[in-house]
Amino acid sequence: MTTLTRRQALAAAATLPLAAALPRPTLARAEMQGSALPPFHRFRLGSFEVTTLLAGTRSGDKPQETFGLNASAEDFATASAAAFLPADKTMTFFTPTLVNTGTELVLFDTGLSADGLGAALAAAGLAPEQVDVVVLTHMHGDHIGGLTTADGAAPFFPNARYVTGSVEHNHWSAAGNEGFDKNVRPLNEKTSFVEGGGSAAPGITAIEAFGHSPGHMAWMVESRGQHLAITADTANHHVWSLQFPDWEVRFDADKAAAAATRKQLFGMIAADRIPFISYHMPFPAVGYVEPKDAGFRLVPASYQMLLDG
């Protein structure tokens, strides 16, 4: 099928007698491929290697039903426009992170399903059997869905041990939720529990970041003096949450605690000028923050961490 652009159509019409006499031109063309993102992004941190895995995306409408519950529609629209974002649509990313410490391969969170995570892992050249440690930042479904194979029959990471916060685990052990009961509870005997300051592996330290969920944990990764924060769901949008930490988020269990945690954790990250990975922010989900007004401005990472040495 041949479709002419307006300019081509006009040109063709102007030269119709001649053009009609010539053989039909062959147009080199490729089919539209659709929007796409790379499934993984890898960089070095000291002697560690860090890979963010795009385990899935979701687009949605009516973002103010999730972010800025206590903001006016006008303020929400103004903030969105200033950031070149529509106020009536959004996209959420699901980004588990791998840290290869040289002695262990540590995975932070597992996405919605083993399918999504497995595809990103495979693209990055890795298999679930190679994961030594799975760290769970908290027990919401989009972080624990990939713990079990797609058919639900077995753990997706057959050789892994698990680490999570004791406050979070205790909460869901008592309260229960479908994903927890199916994916997390069966792993109890292979799971160790930490408080803030506890360790998942050498160089990987827990930070209490309560609020989004009762025992939500962020993590600090350190190698040879280089630091990287894994902030999980402390702030879930680079504008509607990071720039406005006091804006209420539907999924934050304790909204006041979540806001206080946002300000404290990102205040530290801004002051120390260290990079961070945020689970739901635009892929590859790596950046820095600087203080701005009452919140923070995201400075997406460019090539800083791709440089040798």
Ligand SMILES: [Zn+2]
């Ligand atoms: Zn989440």
